[in-house]
Amino acid sequence: MSLVKDYMIRTMNSVTPDDNIRKAIILMYRSEQSVLPVVDHQNQFVGTIYSNNILKNIIPESFGFLDSSRLFYEVNEAVENLKHVKDENVDKYMARNRDAVKENSDMKKIADIMLNNKESLLFVVNDQGYLRGFIERSNLLHYLLDEVENNYE
């Protein structure tokens, strides 16, 4: 049986609920991760902060449907909004109680969870709820390819 820990990415890149959004954004672009885990002060997983969610909050009206004639206005408004949002806590923008998977979970379950929740990435915790890393669709595809090549060829 293949386990999540065989395919996951092991990293503690994370923010806490009382970190500010500026810090989350900096970590996102430097680590090239647009989704970050939120942990408490003991490193236990408590939620998720999405870059998408930050963007939605700074471009309030028509995110995703930007009219080219309004683009300049929208961007300026986003910059103006970010001036305020960047100092606010992650706590305000994070998603709580997101599904994290256990590192000893069967990889077969991951496909279900990812596809049913439309998640491209799931955070991985140990049995005590401490953060261990993440697993994303490319890791799932890696596992599936291994299954094909090990079992059917």
Place this chain on the structure above:
Amino acid sequence: MITTVTLNPSIDREYFVEKNEVMKNQFIYNEENLKVYPGGKGLISAINFKELGYGDVQNIGFVGGKQGLFFEKMVQEHNIISNYIHTEREIRNNVKIIGKEPATYTQYNDYTFEVEKEEVDELIIRFKRSISESECILISGSVPVGVDFDIYQRLIKIAKDKGKSVFLQASGEALKLALESEPDVVTPYFKHHKTILDMEMEEKKDYIKAGKKMQEMGAKRVMIPFHCDRILFDKNGDVYQLSPRGYCIINWLGAGDAYNTAYLDYAFKTDKFDFIEANLRGGAAALWIAENRAVYLKERKDYNGCSDRLEVTKLEV
């Protein structure tokens, strides 16, 4: 969870050539002659722990820029949990050129990595929350530009306040300041000058004086490299000399880190800690690395046999 700390990581590249000559182009076609790996004392020990079968091992420190991301990927390939503060500046690249005939070793050491104050503050915050699962912290290696020399002192104090044991390998001012936070085990290393606590190390008595001084300043146990030997200072005041016999050194890289790993591996596994035994394990692991081209340990049985060639003498001080 085992935690190791590497503040000044590097991407190390080793080029093996027939003859290293100035103003001559070299061409490397065989991948055996080109090695690229993540460097940093704490990290090498982390990889050793993983090789010895430990479950969760994390490496905490800084990585910077695109090369930092490459470094992080290489670390993750070893199944180490990367726990890095991503800095604005790129991390270091060290280049080593090893000539076969005649045997030469040319090293270009990069000390350009620089860290901002805000990034240091972030490291402290991350360190505090990341050690909750660890009983022992191994802090090892140099400190990048931009980081104050009291960094190890601060990290050790955080760990000690949380009831953790600390193994420190450091040099210079960072070592001197760190002693105030009373690390459990200290092993100094020599970087550019052969000094410890600003004292020149020439004769054995200088090393003994330095070891005793480190204990006075806060270290519980000390091990000082003395040529190919080690002078060991137990916490009850006893001093020993560990010496290898009948050896042939072909590689220094990773020997000290193997020593630290095997010492701690013994400490983790035993209920009845014996300082001499811990150092015999450490010495055996270092000897195995030194006599092989390997940088990392593989299995305990590889190096345990080397302990037959180690001798421990009690010194009268």
